[in-house]
Amino acid sequence: MKFLEGNNLTRNLTSKYLMYIPARMLKEFINYYSRSHGDTMKVSEEPVTAFLRGSYRLLILALLEHSRMHGYQILKLVERITGHKPKISTFYSILNEMERRGLLSSYIEEERRVYGLTEKGRHSLNEFRSRVGDGAIRIIDIILRPKSL
Numbered sequence: 179m180k181f182l183e184g185n186n187l188t189r190n191l192t193s194k195y196l197m198y199i200p201a202r203m204l205k206e207f208i209n210y211y212s213r214s215h216g217d218t219m220k221v222s223e224e225p226v227t228a229f230l231r232g233s234y235r236l237l238i239l240a241l242l243e244h245s246r247m248h249g250y251q252i253l254k255l256v257e258r259i260t261g262h263k264p265k266i267s268t269f270y271s272i273l274n275e276m277e278r279r280g281l282l283s284s285y286i287e288e289e290r291r292v293y294g295l296t297e298k299g300r301h302s303l304n305e306f307r308s309r310v311g312d313g314a315i316r317i318i319d320i321i322l323r324p325k326s327l
Contacts, residue, residue, distance in 0.1 A: 230262050234272055239281065239295060239303040246294040248287075249273055 234256065241247065241255055249270060257263045273293060276282045281299035284291045295303075306314075 227262075230260050230264075231268075233260070234264065234269070235276060235281075236303065236306060238272070238276065238293075239299050242282065242293060242295040243300070243303065246292050248290040248292050250290075252293065 237256055237259065238252060241252055247255075252273070253264065253266065253269050256269070273282065273284075276299070277284055277293070279298075280296055281302055282293050283296050284293045286292070
């Protein structure tokens with residue numbers, strides 16, 4: 179996640195850079211998400227918002243890879259990394275959905291729900307990294323540092 183630190187996504191990003199992303203890579207990314215997350219981008223959604231919302235699940239998996247955290251800690255880290263404050267209800271719905279799907283586990287400690295990554299969650303994160311990871315970095319690079327191809 180180091181490549182995201184210090185970079186703020188701006189509101190003036192347009193979809194014109196999508197034409198530089200190989201169709202096979204986009205298809206792989208979309209297929210991965212539809213299979214593993216059941217997500218679809220809302221057509222009316224602004225590209226920046228759609229990108230951030232689509233990244234929450236993978237970001238949560240990555241944040242929980244090495245330590246357990248309570249929901250508010252995760253929310254604050256996501257906010258700090260993305261520069262975007264997710265709606266609390268939406269965020270906790272995502273955590274609940276990920277737990278129902280077996281990607282996360284949780285327990286109550288001092289009146290707070292603490293989340294951790296399950297083996298299934300770790301496998302899902304590693305699968306993304308091995309199948310789409312390099313392509314995702316290239317996509318981010320093209321979006322943040324436009325260059326002619």
